[in-house]
Amino acid sequence: MIKRNLLALIASAILLVAVMAFSIIPAFASQFRGYIPWAAAKGSNHDRDNAVIHIAGLTRISEVGSTAFVIDANGKTVPVDPNPYGVAVVPANTPASNLPAGLKPGDVVVTDIGNNHDGGVIVRFPNAKGPAHVFNTPDANTKGPAMQAINTTTGTDWVANLAGNNVQIFRPNGTVETTLTNPLFNHPWGMAFNQGRKNPIDGSVSSFFTSNALDATIDRIDLVVVNGKLTFKVFQIGQLTKMVEKTKIGLIWTPSLTIQGHKQNDVLLALDPANNRIAAFPNSTTLNTTANKSTDKGLTVFQGKPLNTPGGFALNPLDTNAVLVVNLNDNNLVEVDMAHSKAIGVRQLDNVPVDPANGNGSALFGIGAVKDQQGNLRVFFTDDNTNTLDVLSVN
Secondary structure, X not given: OHHHHHHHHHHHHHHHHHHHHHHHXXXXXXXXXXXXXXXXXXXXXXXXXXXXXXXHHOOEEEEEEEOOEEEOOOOOEEEOOOOEEEEEEOOOOOOOOOOOOOOOOOOXXXXXXXXXXXXXXXXXXXXXXXXXXXXXXXXXXXXXXXXXXXXXXXXXXXXXXXXXXXXXXXXXXXXXXXXXXXXXXOOEEEEEEOOOOOEOOOOEEEEEEEEEOOOOEEEEEEEEEEOOEEEEXXXXXXXXXXXXXXXXXXXXXXXXXXXXXXXXXXXXXXXXXXXXXXXXXXXXXXXXXXXXXXXXXXXXXXXXXXXXXXXEEEEOOXXXXXXXXXXXXXXEEEEEEOOOOEEEEEXXXXXXXXXXXXXXXXXXXXXXXXXXXXXXXXXXXXXXXXXXXXXXXXX
16 A cells, blocks of 8 residues: 555656646747757747858858959950959849850859959859859949949949949940949949839939948939930938048848838948948938938948948848848958847958058958858858958858
8 A cells, every 4th residue: 555655656746747847848948049959049040941041050161263363255364453342143033144255143243453443354253153254345444343233124234443433334245335424423332223123203213322432422323214315313312431541331222121120111231331330221212312412321220349340241142131241350251130230140251360550461342142052041252362252151
């Protein structure tokens, strides 16, 4: 009898422990979501299919190809004035050129700004693979090409020429379609496209944005058809903090973005290097369609470390509220969750130390991000120290 009662007591105790465990473990686990491998947490480096979606899960840096020794139109390897800066990955929804040497979706285009910022070469990596081929036909107005953006409607490449003080539009075959000049241009640097969003105020069919290195202003270029002819109207829509010499303001555009809990539409994002800041300009397509020079500084999306004089950035295609930023002063790649205004990843891409006094050693300027065939994040970046296009990937 005593033995039977003892067994009953033991069974009751085991049952009580099991009940307590099942009630405590979920609450305990919820405190550590994101750290426990099986916890489905927002901000994890992997999605449900175990694809890597953030830079913290990327482990390999490899060279795609040289930007100093490239293939010319005759199929010969030739040296060019290097210093790669701007990166543009031709989007999947871009019309493909029917020419063998024309731009096609998946190609990566890189500007060679030149050793004295007065170079004139743009190179193309077909299907994101080396070696690089000379993309553009020589033009006297192509001086110091910096950042660039692809018009997904026409397949043209819009390039900000720092030394030339103009914006050039290159056809998909690399020839110059138009060279734009304007009194508001003050040595263009950044470039972004609004994906064909119309501005009903002036009847534009789409818009590009450019930033100016010598006065830290931001302009919008509206494409307006007048009597069957395409014309261009330029408006100043922003003014950021000017640095001592050049203020290198990177630009990207996104149709919508959650900022501090509020959804914003038609958002132009701009790097504010003087303040280690990312600024947002909602309703950018219709912002200031007047002759007045707007001094709008934009909404602050994120500010402070680990940003360290940010120079270029790109949206994370696998996380609509994440942006990838390269620093000029420490050669780090930083990922920022803009919806929660926090840094979620830092990765060194070049280990050369940067001299803050003169910028010697600074390697990172251009960046582009895509989803690879396995669904993983893949990040292309230019390395000015090695004159190469490189890629950060899972393998």
